[in-house]
Amino acid sequence: MLYDPGKEYLVEARLLPLAREAGCADVDAYVVKLQTDFGERAKVLDALTINETSWFRDNAPYQTFTDVMLPAMIAARAHVRHISIWSAACSSGQEAYSLAMLLDQHLPSGWTAQILATDVSPKMLARVDAGRYSQVEMNRGLPATSLVKYFTRTGSEWEVSDDLKKMVRTQPLNLSTPFPLLPTFDIVFIRNVLIYFDMEMKREILRKVHQVISPDGFMLLGSSETTLDLENHWGREAHGRVQIHRPAGYTPTSAVLQPASLNTTAMTGA
Ligand SMILES: C[S@@+](CC[C@H](N)C(=O)[O-])C[C@H]1O[C@@H](n2cnc3c(N)ncnc32)[C@H](O)[C@@H]1O
Incomplete structure (x- = not known):
């Protein structure tokens, strides 16, 4: 770091x-x-480590998750009816649980999803497992309807529901050392962490993520982060203000991937 x-x-x-x-x-x-x-x-x-995070951080990426990535994956994974997501550098878990809430709302019935939440900090992973948040943390980006639906008050804190907890599994993982054996992911959120590494380490991490993402998968970085000038393993699609990264060479075949209303421009890797 x-x-x-x-x-x-x-x-x-x-x-x-x-x-x-x-x-x-x-x-x-x-x-x-x-x-x-x-x-x-x-x-x-x-x-x-700097653990700054919030619910539905920056909003637009989560809108893109619901409008673009999830419909594409629901079309592509109809044979297994399962979606696998990685929240890399998850901090105290708001990112993983925000995704779990959207899956709960938008995944067709009979489908399952698993979110692997990893971080280098054991303290943060213990917080994800506990799923407990202070009032100040709850005030940062969580819609009131989601608070009512997914949390119960325990003393001065709020605890996330067992249903969401079941969707999220934690594992210690240092992005800057060789990855342990990981499953293949359909969607990877690796946001607001690459900024802490030098260019060579960023390249190395992106190379390793490339090895564990499915060929038609999606990767999302933080708003100020990009693979531009870093890697030629990734292609980029702009959906409004949000850049989605996909393994280079992947050609979208389904209309679901590029609805006209989204002003999508597919680009090949730099
Ligand atoms: C600023 S938070 C980002 C949290 C979340 N992804 C978000 O965007 O809100 C950065 C997280 O990266 C983790 N981190 C820092 N260095 C790391 C490393 N080498 N490997 C894995 N996680 C790391 C920190 O522990 C921290 O939880």
């Missing part, structure tokens, strides 16, 4: 409390300890 030059103070400020807790005099001594102490390394990952 890259921190911009000048942000050393931020790293220091986040590591000093951990160093003190571990009985080290300062951050330098703590860094030496980290070379052999794997338990402490997990704490550092939690302290240094």
